[in-house]
Amino acid sequence: MMLRSSVEIYDLQSRQSRVVFQGPELWESPHFTPDGAALILNSEGRIYHLPLDSKPQAIDTGFAVRCNNDHGLTPDGQTLLITDKAEYDRACIYAVPLCGGTPQRVSVHMSSYYHGISADGAWITYTGIHQKDVFGIYISRIDGSDERALIVGDALHDGPDFSTDGEWIWFNSNRSGQMQLWRIRRDGRELQRMSDSPYADWFPHPSPDDRHVLWLSYDSSVGRDHPRDQTVRLRLMPAEGGEAETLFELFGGQGTMNVPNWAPDGQSFAFVRYF
Numbered sequence: 001m002m003l004r005s006s007v008e009i010y011d012l013q014s015r016q017s018r019v020v021f022q023g024p025e026l027w028e029s030p031h032f033t034p035d036g037a038a039l040i041l042n043s044e045g046r047i048y049h050l051p052l053d054s055k056p057q058a059i060d061t062g063f064a065v066r067c068n069n070d071h072g073l074t075p076d077g078q079t080l081l082i083t084d085k086a087e088y089d090r091a092c093i094y095a096v097p098l099c100g101g102t103p104q105r106v107s108v109h110m111s112s113y114y115h116g117i118s119a120d121g122a123w124i125t126y127t128g129i130h131q132k133d134v135f136g137i138y139i140s141r142i143d144g145s146d147e148r149a150l151i152v153g154d155a156l157h158d159g160p161d162f163s164t165d166g167e168w169i170w171f172n173s174n175r176s177g178q179m180q181l182w183r184i185r186r187d188g189r190e191l192q193r194m195s196d197s198p199y200a201d202w203f204p205h206p207s208p209d210d211r212h213v214l215w216l217s218y219d220s221s222v223g224r225d226h227p228r229d230q231t232v233r234l235r236l237m238p239a240e241g242g243e244a245e246t247l248f249e250l251f252g253g254q255g256t257m258n259v260p261n262w263a264p265d266g267q268s269f270a271f272v273r274y275f
Helices: none
Strands: 005-011 016-023 028-032 038-043 046-051 079-084 092-097 112-117 123-131 134-141 148-152 157-162 168-173 180-185 200-206 212-218 230-238 245-252 268-274
Touching: 028 268, 079 112, 092 112, 112 157, 123 157, 134 157, 134 168, 148 168, 157 200, 168 200, 180 200, 245 268
Parallel strands: none
Antiparallel strands: 005 016, 005 268, 028 038, 038 046, 079 092, 112 123, 123 134, 134 148, 157 168, 168 180, 200 212, 212 230, 230 245
């Protein structure tokens, strides 16, 4: 079966999605530009700019041509943060101008996988595997300095993202057995479990209007990984936690929404389905 990707935007009010782009290649992890007029996404090791009314255009990321689907933009829309393996054969976070240029290393330690940035643009959060098979949730300043480990080891921790006010880091972890949603304050205090579902929950993303958290759920049988080509659910709950609803099911998984995917106004979000 030939894989096709459908990049779409789902509107919360109408409860409908519209197709932005479809192609035979593997496209992953759409992330809105701050003006809401385009998406940033990756395909086959490269990063692309996709205007909502046009086709994808490759961004010049210099030597970084082994980019994965962990990327995003600074709030001013000028700098692209990427995760690439070309230089060290290990995941490393870099900053590169959105208009293209030479990547500047951000990561102090590897492997590090970018996931989110605070609303003021001062801090980033990422998954670090700085020792073999030891997963941790980290934050640092945007230049990589002042790295802080919030939670490390004893489980698989992944998918961190900032709350709108920057005070909490949401992430997924199987520390309770099954992968569920958690959050922790940016100083490492007050670890809280935020989901208790029959599914395996991944990649929580608080909305920019501070109303919702969106995430992706696999069947519990999937285990601790986040594979592609699975029937998954996109689910929603209030930003402070509470009862969750399933918005819809789709064929997707890895690449559907690994990084923050909300539109700037918090009224819609982007995702990728496969068929």
